[in-house]
Amino acid sequence: MSNPCALCGATGAVSPVAVVPQDVSVDLCATCATGVSDGPQDGPHWQFLHEAIWSTEPAVQVLAWRLLKALPEAPWARDLLDMAYLEPEVQAWAEAGLSAAEDTVVHRDSNGVVLTSGDTVVLIKDLPVKGAGFTAKRGTAVRNISLVMDNPEHVEGRVESQRIVILTKFVKKS
Numbered sequence: 001m002s003n004p005c006a007l008c009g010a011t012g013a014v015s016p017v018a019v020v021p022q023d024v025s026v027d028l029c030a031t032c033a034t035g036v037s038d039g040p041q042d043g044p045h046w047q048f049l050h051e052a053i054w055s056t057e058p059a060v061q062v063l064a065w066r067l068l069k070a071l072p073e074a075p076w077a078r079d080l081l082d083m084a085y086l087e088p089e090v091q092a093w094a095e096a097g098l099s100a101a102e103d104t105v106v107h108r109d110s111n112g113v114v115l116t117s118g119d120t121v122v123l124i125k126d127l128p129v130k131g132a133g134f135t136a137k138r139g140t141a142v143r144n145i146s147l148v149m150d151n152p153e154h155v156e157g158r159v160e161s162q163r164i165v166i167l168t169k170f171v172k173k174s
Contacts, residue, residue, distance in 0.1 A: 005029035006060050007067075008048040019059045020097045026059050040067050041112060042074040049077070053084045058093070061086055065094040105152045113173045115155060117147050121171035132162045141174060142166065 004011050006026040014027040017036055028036065031045055040046050052064035065086060071077035086094060107115040110124055120143045127136045142157035145166075154165050 003027050005032055006057070007032045007052050007063060008045065017063075019062055019093075022059075022093060024059045026057070026063065028063075032063075035067060035070075036063060038114065039070045039106065042071055042077070046071065046074075046077075050080060053080060058087075058090045061090055062094040062097065065091075066097060105147075105149055107147050107152050107155060107168055109172045110169050111172055115145065115147065115168065115171075115173060117145065119145050120174050121145055121155070121157070121166075122174045123166070123170060124172055125170050127166070127170060129159070129162065129164055132160075132164070134160055134162075136160070136164070136166075142171070 002012070002014055005014050005028050007028060008031070010029040010031075012029065014029055015033060016025040017028045017033050018025045035041075035046070046067065049064050049068055052060055053068065055061050055064065065081070065084065068077045068081045068084070109115055109121060115121065120141055123136055123138055123140045123142065126138050129136055136159045140159060142159060145155045145157040148154035148156060148165065153168050155168055155171065156163060156165050158164075
């Protein structure tokens with residue numbers, strides 16, 4: 001029988017996930033591993049963080065703290081983060097890994113799907129294009145987009161032969 005997930009306790013298939021920057025790994029289920037690598041989406045699955053943040057294992061505390069930090073819109077996560085106490089060395093470990101993760105900008109469309117350079121997206125709203133004198137119509141496919149690396153809310157693409165910047169909240173990946 002395999003070990004349960006170190007965060008949520010789910011039994012079944014688990015795989016080791018490194019807790020950077022230290023050379024420590026913990027066994028996580030697929031849902032928790034995806035949340036750690038891509039960022040969690042607020043939902044009932046993450047309620048286990050109420051218990052995980054108080055774990056006796058420092059690596060589990062670090063991952064729970066990072067997941068809570070990645071849920072700033074969730075009031076319960078903010079409240080739990082305010083109550084949580086980590087030993088100074090564990091807190092430093094958690095923050096060190098978080099800053100490395102923040103260096104990687106993740107672009108997401110209006111549905112939360114991760115966008116990559118070269119993707120095709122569809123506009124979900126009519127968008128007036130400033131300075132170009134036209135409106136990019138809803139349903140327009142924008143092929144071969146480029147990501148704006150310093151802003152996760154911007155992508156670039158060609159619409160009517162004009163290179164424009166588009167907010168990710170107005171596109172969906174096709």
